[in-house]
Amino acid sequence: MRVIGLMSGTSYDAIDAAAADLCLDGDTLTLKPLGLVSEPYDDALRKSLAAALPPATTTLAEVCRLDTRIGQAFAAAALHANGRLCDGRAELVASHGQTVYHWADRGTVHGTLQIGQPAWIAETTGLPVVADFRPRDIAAGGQGAPLVSLVDLLLLRGRPGTPVALNLGGIANLTAPDGTAFDTGPASALIDAAVRDFTGGRLPYDVDGALAARGSVHEPLLARLLDEPYYAQPAPRTTGKELFHAGYLRDALAGFPGLRPEDVVATLTRLAARTVADAVRTVRATEVIASGGGTRNPVLMGMLGDELGGVPVRTSDVLGLPSAAKEAYAFAVLGFLTVHGLPGTCPTSTGARHASLLGSVTPGHRGFPGGLPSGGGAERGPVRMVCEPGVLRG
Structure with a gap:
């Protein structure tokens, strides 16, 4: 059909x-x-x-x-x-x-x-x-x-070790071979919100990770963002822009005046990589098969690789699925x-x-x-x- x-x-x-x-x-x-x-x-x-x-x-x-x-x-x-x-x-x-x-x-x-x-x-x-x-x-x-x-489960079946499927959209979600699946948190949702705000809507997202590449991670802001209770909820869990929206970001930025836009975007990119990697570690994955628009952001993919250490990250293209x-x-x-x-x-x-x-x-x-x-x-x-x-x- x-x-x-x-x-x-x-x-x-x-x-x-x-x-x-x-x-x-x-x-x-x-x-x-x-x-x-x-x-x-x-x-x-x-x-x-x-x-x-x-x-x-x-x-x-x-x-x-x-x-x-x-x-x-x-x-x-x-x-x-x-x-x-x-x-x-x-x-x-x-x-x-x-x-x-x-x-x-x-x-x-x-x-x-x-x-x-x-x-x-x-x-x-x-x-x-x-x-x-x-x-x-x-x-x-x-x-x-x-x-x-x-x-994801149908596609991963038969692969060695513990492969997980990861989708990097506005929200990131993960599927493990035992059927465990959940939204890890924001992938591009907060990055996009920041870029639209900083550029007055001229740019809808961080094209090729260019803004993040010019910035540095602001550790106090990252720590505040990582305090979000959602990340501690057990699986299965799901979220969306009902939580991770522009207003949420503005509240998180309160108390950090004067941050450069590129530093904020770099921090949000690190947040996405860190929360995904934390989720991947909870299921003891030996391989990550990624897909979604976030795979086209080389800075996000690089940070994710750093956070995961020796766990290889590939895209679903290797399995024949674009x-x-x-x-x-x-x-x-x-x-x-x-x-x-x-x-x-x-x-x-x-x-x-x-x-x-x-x-x-x-x-x-x-x-x-x-x-x-x-x-x-x-x-x-x-x-x-x-x-x-x-x-x-x-």
């Missing part, structure tokens, strides 16, 4: 659309990546989204407008990906949507909200859409995250599992009572391929995943 996975992360800078051919043969899921297109949010939509995110207040009218406009943007990205990557022959779209709130309180997640109305995707592309993946896991007692842990698009590919896999009536969660990773069939289904112009999925195949899920070489476009 040819599937397009759509993802916009906590950095909310662009929509990634990754296309893959997926085939389940016995207990092995084979993924052939076909390429990635990345569609930046237009400036007006990005500003409206930023203005509505916590800790800001918003209105239901604005949520409705954002749900529609983001749905339309996702639809345009899916249509572009189908034409450019799939020659118009995609069969399914799996859309994560845009997270705007993750309701966590004292280690328990009560709800989550991803917007980007899937009806616009189905209407524009004519294809069936699986969306709204996270709430079912939360209803089953889980954290609703990290959902990519199931794909690191820049891994989350979009992961949701393509989760959508594929849903339409085949297979669970998309690992309860050990999310803390749920049981594995769940994920998502809500929006039929395409011709209904849904093979009829609506059911949970009847819940015991027949894959146990490993391999990636075949593909002719990547994008």
